[in-house]
Amino acid sequence: MSIRNFSNFKNPKFTNKNFETKISIIVVIVFFSITSYVAFIVDNPTQNHTLLFYYYAGKQTLYGDREDVYLHTAPVGWPIVLAFTDNLFNDAFITAKLISVFFATGIVFLSFYIIKNIFDKQLALLVQTLIAISPYLHQDAIIRIHEMLPVFLIFASFYFITKKQLSNRDVVLCGIFLGLSYMLRYQALFIGIGYVIFFLIQYKKIRLSKTILFLIFFIIAISPLLFYNLLTFGTLIESDPSYFLLHNSKFQDPEWKNTFVARTKSIDAGFLEINDILIKNYFYNLFYNNPDRIFNFSDGIDNFAPIPFIPYIGIFIILGGAALTFKRKIEKKEILFLSAISFIILIFLLITDNTQYFFISIIIPFLILGIRSIKEIERNVLPLLIASVCFFVMASIGKIHHPSDFFAILLIPYALTGLFILKGIPKIIQFIKLPSTKPVWTKTIIIFIIAIFIISNLIFSYELQAMFLFNDNFDWKDIFRDVVYGHDYGVPTAVTLKEIGDMLSKEPDITNKYIMSPDINIAHYANSKFVYASFTEGLPDSTITDYITRQGWSDFDIALSNMDSVPKDRHNKYKPVPDYLVYVSSEHNLDYLKILSDSTHPQIPKNFELIYKNEKSGIFVYKIKHE
Secondary structure, three states, rough: OOOOOHHHHHHHHOOOOOOHEEEEEHHHHHHHHHHHHHHHHHHHOOOOOHHHHOOOOHHHHOOOHHOOOOOOOOOOHHHHHHHHHHHHHOOOOHHHHHHHHHHHHHHHHHHHHHHHHOHHHHHHHHHHHHHHHHHHHHHHHHHHHOOOOHHHHHHHHHHHOOOOOOOHHHOOOHHHOOOOOOOOOOOHHHHHHHHHHHHHHHHHOOOOOOHHHHHHHEEEEEEEHHHHHHHHHOOOOOOOOHHHHHHHOOOOHHHHHHHHHHHHOOOOOOOOOOOOOHHHHHHHHHHHHHHHHHHHHOOOOOOOOOOOOOOOOHHHHHHHHHHHOOOOOOOOHHHHHHHHHHHHHHHHHHOOOOOOOOOOOHHHHHHHHHHOOOOOOOOOOHHHHHHHHHHHHHHHHOOOHHHHHHHHHHHHHHHHHHHHHHHHHHHHHHOOOOOOOOOOHHHHHHHHHHHHHHHHHHHHHHHHHHHHOOOOOOOOOOOOOOOOOOOOOOOOOOHHHHHHHHHHHHHOHHOEEEEEEOOHHHHHHHOOOEEEEEOOOOOOOHHHHHHHHHOOHHHHHHHHHHOOOOOOOOOOOOOOOEEEEEOOOOOOOOOHHHHHHHOOOOOOOEEEEEEEEEEOOOEEEEOOOOO
């Protein structure tokens, strides 16, 4: 499909063949400048528990006991890249932010050329702009900062597979880039399966040559990871999703804890078994939770819907854009048939009291329509559509909490949104026969709608960053309120964590001491060892001394603590005893630990010395004197 002849936008200023390209460069520069400023100037100091988890896993893999490193749902590639690159800067946060901002900018840059492969420069510029103002892309580039490199590599594979004339060289490069992404994040495998399906559909008449070529170079690209796992652990795949499911499932299976513990102890423990609970979770994720991240069913903020403040609107915009790629007239009989299927599904959901799964009644008929139209879809559009469906279907094994977990297919919703705006809206205007359908009015309406998209996403992004950077409340109706960085609003900020870390860094022989805390950031700033504790482990009627020595902790609690600690201790060899306890008060903490919020309480052990407290953030730091 092409909109090169979209007459409503013919204007002498737009006839310059380099105009859109020049504007796209400006979009890239503005994105890079703003994200760099916020990442390095505003968010300074910073905190990021997940980043430090990967960073210390990489350091131990490169320079320590790598057999004791266990990454439950991620390959070792990203930790190694992070730890190795840090040799240049000697600051984990600066290293990660440089990587993140640079490759997030690369994502914005590539998006223009990917869409230009498929459609034209006008749509490419619009889609690039929509991606550049994406609130969760801003958050990942600035705060979460571990998704951008693998997503960039997936975008690079998109660029080659969407070329109008797909050469063997393009297939080779596509396989290599996707393989490199897989070594950083397993999600690339879902995209790769979509590509294989595309090759089999499109090139079945030429002896599967492109399918085989893609698979060969994909496997070559991931071979370092396979060899590493084989040499270190004796298995090609080391990770297990049981821990991920424990924290990302609506319906829980107690056996998942045992699976996690067994997997940390032995590579021969096997993998997760498919059962009724897993299947129940899968359909909940597939038809409700995960679509909510894209289409916004629940009026929440964890979504990248086209207009984040308006629930359900993404269904019409994104699926409307997808329907435009089908490129064929839908007959009345077909409409009646699909409507009947949708109606039957709705009745079934009503009878079974499962109305929350209403999306089934929309997506099933839509997929049937897409399959019937597959021969009409242009060749270089097809891989994106197939890859997005495959990714969505396979990623639903887990409950997605954060929209960035769908960034592998970030391009597709925005591309379909842009297509709906530039191609669908004129059709709607023509269909409803507005009083004036002159091109100038159509153009004005489209520009107005684009402005709404841009303004709403920028407001949403500002609120999102204020919430994560400043612990501020999300209030898009009052964007001009005063927000003060560095103040605790009941939750410790990066300023407080660094302050405590800097204080502890001056303690004698701190590099060989252990800090027990739920947050690794303090130990990182103190340059000490770390014991992870959430203050919910163990027996409810134990003692503080028993708790810090992990007496009474379950096998799962110890395995989880060892996985998150520094150094990581998969095989429970070190059995660390903390020299400092950083207690963070919470209503979820065990009752007998809550007395740590009162340093004068008589039941606090006599060898505990309070050396810091911040009642506003609920942090109390004790020095533990061991005989």
